[in-house]
């Protein structure tokens with residue numbers, strides 16, 4: 046059975062602190078292990094970008110739950126597609142602070158007005174950012 050990859054961006058609830066984000070990761074890891082899902086969650090001061098990889102129906106079910114979660118809002122689905130192989134299989138859900146990354150305005154949306162700053166509403170750039178975050182997290186850069 047083929048795997049799928051889903052990527053979305055959302056607005057982070059302004060009152061959500063780092064400990065509360067870590068709580069999301071803890072419960073996500075538990076669920077994702079059961080559902081054989083893997084991925085990454087990037088965050089900035091006001092937004093999230095997440096990638097989920099795994100079975101089509103498991104991703105879809107999880108995404109439906111995530112969409113109803115009041116800890117973020119205005120979720121925009123950037124891509125949901127069949128993949129040859131997983132690129133984020135190392136983690137049940139890896140958290141990464143995107144503001145730690147060197148940002149390039151060819152990929153990131155660096156306009157201060159962007160409600161999803163610094164995430165672009167563009168699936169190719171989103172994937173590029175996630176891949177950069179993956180390599181940084183693995184200590185390859």
Ligand SMILES: Cc1cc2nc3c(=O)[nH]c(=O)nc-3n(C[C@H](O)[C@H](O)[C@H](O)COP(=O)(O)O)c2cc1C
Pocket residue numbers: 069072073074076077086093095097107110111112113114116117138
């Ligand atoms: C930004 C964000 C990312 C999330 N990622 C996941 C995830 O990868 N997997 C998951 O099961 N739940 C994830 N959640 C949590 C779900 O929305 C939901 O709260 C949870 O799956 C329900 O688990 P519970 O009933 O055990 O609390 C995420 C929530 C937010 C706000």
